[in-house]
Amino acid sequence: MHIDENTPDAGWFTGTLEATVGFLRAGSLWPVTFGLACCSIEMMATGTSRFDISRHGSEVFRGSPRQADLMIVAGRLSNKMAPILRQVYDQMAEPKWVISQGVCASSGGMFNNYAIVQGVDHIVPVDIYLPGCPPRPEMLINALTTLQDEVKKQPLWQSRRKEIAAAAEAAALKATPTSDQFGLLR
């Protein structure tokens, strides 16, 4: 039997299944280790005793992107590093989410210059933007729980998410490339 969102009267079944899968997914978001700069130290601190991210099911930091669901882009992303970030993101299996930790990852932050990508959303679609320089571990945990709420609500079949991602990608491609953006340090 084939059931998807178009099947009539599948509401109860798919709804329950969706809720269960969402609950399970949200409770075991494994991040890929993508520490870049200062924020990565706070990300590590979040993983250790005082804050303990494992209370939220995300303590399993994976070295291999294939085993991870979540990419926490922790820190400033340089132009040289950008293709590598995209490669690691592409290697992650669907469904996958991205937290942009800190202002540098979210918008370039204080480093409005030739070296830093002015926001990782130029490179990968971002689900949660987390401000702070660096954000405290509590803030990272808050970002994670916020994401978990989103994950719980997400449809089981990926079409809508893919549409959202495709729209975000199309918008990013249309946006002014960083090489054409001029700040104070042109």
Add this chain to the structure above:
Amino acid sequence: MSTTESFTPTGAFTEDPDAAEYTVNGGDWTDVAEEAVRLGQQRIVMNMGPQHPSTHGVLRVMLEVEGEIVKEARAGIGYLHTGIEKNMEYRTWTQGVTFCTRMDYVNSMNNEHAYVLGVEKLLGITDDIPERASVLRVLMAELSRIASHLVAVGTGGNELGGTTIMTHSFTAREEVFRIIEMISGLRMNNAYMRPGGVAQGLPEGGVWRIRDMVTKVRGYVDEVADLHLKNPVFVGRTKGIAKLDLAACMALGVTGPVLRSAGLPYDLRKAQPYSGYEDYDFQVPTSTDADAYSRTLLRMEEIYESLKIVSQAADRLEGLGDGPVMVADKKIAWPAQLSIGSDGQGNSAQHIRHIMDESMEALIHHFKLVTEGFDVPAGQVFQATEGPKGLLGVHLVSDGGTKPWRAHFRDPGFNNLQALSMMTEGGQVADVVVAIASIDFVLGGVDR
């Protein structure tokens, strides 16, 4: 597995320019090895990083291996180049602190310390810094050193598979952070030191909290030492590994614990004291083993020595009581005092009242100093300090304006990283991680 063949002789990495190059993506390592055997090639070029959990940031290491033996290792850097030095040329001398604190981010205070000492040397106000400010700088620099060493030891343990070492070290580090946060308001990237002094004094009950912290951290560090230094796996993995003797250290300009592990007790806090380090009682631990184990041991010992300095600084702060933490010169001193308001940290209400209601001159002075900054006489200066990773120097050039004409940092991580090839070549592939951990560089500092 896809094996693509390209006959472009590069010669850059392989010694034989006619040897064919093969690029391998993904697949099973056994297949790669079998393919290499079939082709009669002994050497395999392997890439490690820049996204790798045990490279202390975004370091890329290119390894030429024969079996398990590393024949050639080269470090590729620049993946975290942030343009910090360039950015500093467009900001005032005071704002420069905000940038340099983000270079070697596990060691914020020592970056600031080197920079502010350099600016003060250019201004010629080195002797005018209030004692309380100098003591607070020493206190914060040592706290930062402890935090940095704890990260080095903890992540080094984690990379060898001992996650408990990391969780334990980070627990101790959190205790240090409580104090740093109490004094500066931030956990990391503090921008606490300013040219002319520090941002603010010690809050109420600070001395008591520092003493409490010293006891706690000493306890945690004891635990880490017991767990870590006698662990047979750790000892087996690090004893006699990543050796670098004194001659090599001197030739490569290596400083810090790596140099001291080779036997030279070179510590700028003793050799070229600054901020009154000559008045503190502490030892410079050294070893002659010159291996990864002795470097970890030295870091642990240095934590104890730093705790001694922190205790002495706390005693001094108690003796000094309330006093200025900024130079008296109103042309340089930051005009406002920080205080905690209903909406967070900011300028004190008293100061706001003064500049907004009472004195137009004070308002103009505040505005000029904050927006434009102060002039620094033309000239150049080099100031070196002892960072946790080695000699941390700053070279500042002023053209007489309110912004640096050039700010350059000599980060110890950058120089120490050059020793990686020497430490790893001829050893096992797995020992590359040990060597990286024993050098303890931070890519934020290396690339800036």
